Amino acid sequence: MLILVQVLILLHVGLWVLLGGETITPIEPSEGMEFVKNGVINAGTIFFALALISTWIFGRWFCGWGCHIVFLQDWCYALLRKFGIRPKPFRVRLLAWVPLALGLYMFVWPLFYRIALAPWLQPNLRWPTITTDLTTSNFWESFVTPLMAIPFLFICGFATVYVLGAKGFCTYGCPYGGFFAPLDRVSPMRVQVNDNCAQCGKCTAACTSNVRVHEEVHLHKMVVDSGCMKTMDCIDACPNQALSVGFTGIATGKKIARKTQKYDVSIAGEFGIAAVFLIGFFSFRGLYASIPMLMAVGMSLVSTWIIWKGVQLFKEQNVSVHRHQLKFHGKLKPLGKLALLFSFLTLFFVMQSGAVQLLGFAGDSAAKNGDVQRALSYYKLSGPMIDGGIGFSSNPNVDLAMSKIHEARGDLQEGERLLRRLNNFVGEDQRATMLLGQNLQLHRDPQFVQEFYLETLKVNTHWTLIWEDYIAWLRREGRRDDAIDASFTANSTNPNAPRLQIQWELLHQ
Ligand code: SF4
Ligand code: SF4
Known part of the structure; x- marks a missing residue:
């Protein structure tokens, strides 16, 4: 399933790159921040809302069945084990609150600010109107550059797995896990045990989420640790068919077996x-x-x-x-x-x-x-x-x-x-180029400025801001005919740019 998720992500990106034009906005929980900040419902908002509701019903399933970072961590974990490295979980208490704190900062703080603080600090701040934004032509806008993606994958994959354990990033870094974990505690669906359990511990050994499965089922007849991602590895590993997954009851008030373990650092x-x-x-x-x-x-x-x-x-x-x-x-x-x-x-x-x-x-x-x-x-x-x-x-x-x-x-x-x-x-960035062009206009000779604009626009014919600046500069230089020619080319290549059309009209007055 996790490989399928990767394939679907690659397909989404690949179709956008190859076909260009509009595509569905990123199906990524962080996009939900656009809703709490600006009232924008995008594909990520809908996806995150569905993930939260389904977690409440089926438990923390999304991490184990749909998360591309879990795939990365599992892959890194398997690779490290191939090289004889067995990453051990880093067991600390305070850092375990980081995911919830991040989740609250990302998704609750903007609302808290608007409701409780803005009336005092920014009385003129208005509530945004709710809008939808389900497609985009700039799919990569909110993502890191490919150059930054490589260290990101290394840090959140190999490095965190090596030092923090198999699901280290999930345990101490994932803001979505900060919401999924408490919802899992009140979800009725969980791993349960029957009378066949012989307390052999093979289930615990198979669990890469560091859940003490055999202890939990012994204590509560079910897994109550919200780190359980319903991967069912423990069910597969049990030689006595003692485990299954089903609606069995919520975990509120039940002590997590992991908590009885020794921590790696003092208070x-x-x-x-x-x-x-x-x-x-x-x-x-x-x-x-x-x-x-x-x-x-x-x-x-x-x-x-x-x-x-x-x-x-x-x-x-x-x-x-x-x-x-x-x-x-x-x-x-x-x-x-x-x-x-x-x-x-x-x-x-x-x-x-x-x-x-x-x-x-x-x-x-x-x-x-x-x-x-x-x-x-x-x-x-x-x-x-x-x-x-x-x-x-x-x-x-x-x-x-x-x-x-x-x-x-x-x-x-x-x-x-x-x-x-x-x-x-x-x-390649239009606004950065625009600022440079405006600087050049102030102190470089006209020939130099002209070459700068022509070279830029030869490659980036759709950069309407640069066209506007170039045409306005020609006009200020007293080269009205050249400005009209440039405006004609700009409008021909960008027929749906209203500001260029207005500029064209103004040039003919
Ligand atoms: S192995 Fe079992 S306890 Fe561990 S995450 Fe998977 S389903 Fe949960
Ligand atoms: S693997 Fe099965 S029999 Fe062994 S402890 Fe876990 S649930 Fe019990």
């Missing part, structure tokens, strides 16, 4: 781990305007685990990772030294990322208060090392803010340099 350690996770999350989220929320969660979870291992290497006599001994009787092994170095580097990376973000915020704040010199200093420091900053990359938002300040001060060359860097960063 004090839990708070330390939660603090490192939060610092990591806020340091990574939106870093270089590139890291989306879920990837920041994955990166922070993995970084937190690595830093925790480093702390263990300092404090404890014996430390191991899976089958590898890093420290034995107080003596660091060569692998332990490497792990310690890696842990230091990870800590440094988190702190450096946090500093980059803080400098960016400090720049925004100074710019808001009119202290542009200070803003420029902060922005520059948050930039890439090759440009005098402390970061690994530029940030297009920061480059835009800096270019505006330089342009306002008359330093148009520096503004151009930053806008060119912004353009290189974002790739």
Whole structure:
């Protein structure tokens, strides 16, 4: 089923790429945020609503039967086992609240803000009208770039499975799981046991969701752990046909067997781990305007685990990772030294990322208060090392803010340099190109500006904003005939662009 889901996703993307034009909006739960924020009902909203309702009836089935990230995690888990690595679950308490907190932030906070806070903070904020948006021509708009998708798959696949266990991302990072888990507790459908159970534990061994199946069925006659994704692996693994799935009763008030197990850190350690996770999350989220929320969660979870291992290497006599001994009787092994170095580097990376973000915020704040010199200093420091900053990359938002300040001060060359860097960063982007063109109009000779527009429009004939700017510039240059010719070409190639039509009419007045 999970392979089929992958095939359907590829088919959806493939048809959109090959055929172009309109397609169904992404069938992805995060798209539901558009509804709580802007009242837009898209395919993702409908899909997430159906997933929630069906979870209430059938339990947490979606994760095991329909989630592409679970497929990725299962595949990574199987691959790691092929190489003799048996990922163990990382057992902590506070991080288990991350999925619910994220889910509430994504889907409940926007509504809470509108209902409870906006009347005080933004009295003019209106409720959006409910609209539908079931098709799109820009399918990839809300997704990360393919370049960012590769580290995303690595972090949320191999890395989280290796350090947090088979369903590590589901347990500590998935915001949808934050809703599915409590709904599963009040769902009547669950794995149940008959009298054939011999307590052999094979069901528990087969479960990649870390459910203590044999203990739970012994205690409650059914599985009550909301980590159960109804994959039925335990049912297959049972040699006595003792397990089945059916409507058997809700799990409210029944203790999860996993909770009786030993945790990997002390209570004090839990708070330390939660603090490192939060610092990591806020340091990574939106870093270089590139890291989306879920990837920041994955990166922070993995970084937190690595830093925790480093702390263990300092404090404890014996430390191991899976089958590898890093420290034995107080003596660091060569692998332990490497792990310690890696842990230091990870800590440094988190702190450096946090500093980059803080400098960016400090720049925004100074710019808001009119202290542009200070803003420029902060922005520059948050930039890439090759440009005098402390970061690994530029940030297009920061480059835009800096270019505006330089342009306002008359330093148009520096503004151009930053806008060119912004353009290189974002790739083919109409708005970024428009800003660069507007800068060039202010200080480059007409020949240069003309070539810039002609080259851009030769490749991107559908960029109506660029056509508008180009035609308006020709008009301002006193080249009315050239403007009319350009407007004719623009309207011929973009017959449904009303602003270009208005421009055409105005040129003939
Ligand atoms: S193996 Fe059993 S307990 Fe584990 S997730 Fe699948 S159905 Fe649930
Ligand atoms: S595998 Fe079957 S018999 Fe063994 S503990 Fe699980 S339910 Fe009982």
